[in-house]
Amino acid sequence: MEAVAPSTIDRTRLLPRSGIGVDGAWLVIAPPGNPIIRLDARLLDRVELIGRSPTGPLVASGVATAAAAAAALGFIIPGNVFACAGLAYLAHERFSEARRRARSRDLLLALGDLEVALHVADGPEAAKGIAEQLAPYTRDAPITRPEVYEDAKRRMRAQAEGKGELSARREIEHALLVGADVCHLRGDYLQVGQVAFRIAEVREYALRGANLPLTGGRLLQAAMGLLVVAAEERAATGEDVAVLSKRIADYEAWSGHTAGR
Numbered sequence: 001m002e003a004v005a006p007s008t009i010d011r012t013r014l015l016p017r018s019g020i021g022v023d024g025a026w027l028v029i030a031p032p033g034n035p036i037i038r039l040d041a042r043l044l045d046r047v048e049l050i051g052r053s054p055t056g057p058l059v060a061s062g063v064a065t066a067a068a069a070a071a072a073l074g075f076i077i078p079g080n081v082f083a084c085a086g087l088a089y090l091a092h093e094r095f096s097e098a099r100r101r102a103r104s105r106d107l108l109l110a111l112g113d114l115e116v117a118l119h120v121a122d123g124p125e126a127a128k129g130i131a132e133q134l135a136p137y138t139r140d141a142p143i144t145r146p147e148v149y150e151d152a153k154r155r156m157r158a159q160a161e162g163k164g165e166l167s168a169r170r171e172i173e174h175a176l177l178v179g180a181d182v183c184h185l186r187g188d189y190l191q192v193g194q195v196a197f198r199i200a201e202v203r204e205y206a207l208r209g210a211n212l213p214l215t216g217g218r219l220l221q222a223a224m225g226l227l228v229v230a231a232e233e234r235a236a237t238g239e240d241v242a243v244l245s246k247r248i249a250d251y252e253a254w255s256g257h258t259a260g261r
Contacts, residue, residue, distance in 0.1 A: 009021070009023060009028055009030060009036055011030065014030055015120065015121075015122040015126050015130075016122065017121040017122045018031065018119070018120050018121040018122050018126075019031040020118070020120055020122075020126075021130070022130060022133040022134060023038075025040055025042050025134075025137040025147075026038045026039065026041065027039040027040075027041055029118070033217075034218055034219055035178055035179030035181075035218055036177075036179060037176075037179075038176070039109070039175065039176050039224065039227070040171075040174075040175040040176070041138055042137050042138070042139070042148075042151060042175075043111065043172070043175045043176075043227065043231050044110060044134075044137075044138045044139065044227070045110050045111050045112065046108075046110045046135070046139075046140040046141065047107060047108065047109060047131050047135050047138055048107075048108040049105050049106070049107065049128060049131050050106050050107075050117060105120060105123070105124035105127040106118060106119050106120060106127065107120060107130060107131055109224075111227050111230045111231060111234070112234055113230075114223075114226055114227065114230040116221070116223040117223075118221075139243075139244075142250060142251070143248065143250065143251035144251070149248070149251050152244060152247060152248050152251075154167075155167065155168075155239060156241070156244055156245065159239055159241055159244075165235050165236065168231075168234070168235035168239065169232070169235050172184065172185075172231045172232060172235065176224065176225070176227065176228050178220050179218070180193075181193030181194075183220070183228050185199075185228060185229065185232050188200075190202050190225050190228065190229065192212065192214055192220060192225070193214070193215070194215065195215055197212055199229055202222050202225050202226060202229070203222075203226065205222030206223040206226050209223075210222055212225060
């Protein structure tokens with residue numbers, strides 16, 4: 001994870017609606033009017049696809065449709081045209097929401113017990129493509145790439161030399177960037193460039209699904225900032241050496257077999 005994030009991005013490689021893309025091991029988020037946000041996927045345990053269930057809106061749509069029909073027949077509020085219209089609109093709105101949910105997918109970025117959802121407005125296939133490109137770099141995935149193998153070996157060496165926590169903290173230093181600003185911990189604060197937020201405040205923003213307000217009208221999803229906090233906590237507790245060792249051994253067995261050695 002010692003590679004530095006690229007300073008520019010070819011926006012033609014980003015999804016047109018959400019401005020999300022992949023550059024090597026980096027998740028790139030560049031919506032219009034906001035600086036490029038980069039997250040190193042090697043920080044994450046896994047990247048998955050999630051979708052919101054359409055069941056709730058479908059049930060609400062069905063109830064509203066039945067109520068509208070009953071109102072129209074005079075069983076509930078005889079002659080109340082406004083009630084019928086309102087219930088019909090609610091039924092249509094809930095049905096439309098169910099269709100949107102059936103077609104949409106979000107990315108789930110997981111680190112330990114922390115799970116951060118990232119909406120991909122370009123549809124399920126686009127979200128799937130992003131997840132498939134990032135997943136090989138995450139820490140729970142089987143190693144399939146030489147560069148991921150070398151990174152895992154480096155982390156294993158750091159553990160063997162008693163430098164695991166130091167190495168992990170160095171990895172975090174440039175794992176999340178907003179434009180040229182690095183997101184990092186400073187005591188009880190999350191620092192983004194020249195702006196600092198109390199970690200408790202960041203958690204409150206994240207619980208509300210809100211963004212951290214940065215200078216110049218810039219924004220950063222608060223839950224994204226919590227990934228840095230979670231990474232610091234993991235660095236303090238130490239690497240799961242057994243899992244890392246197994247991933248390395250599995251890759252060596254697989255690559256040795258395919259290479260004919």
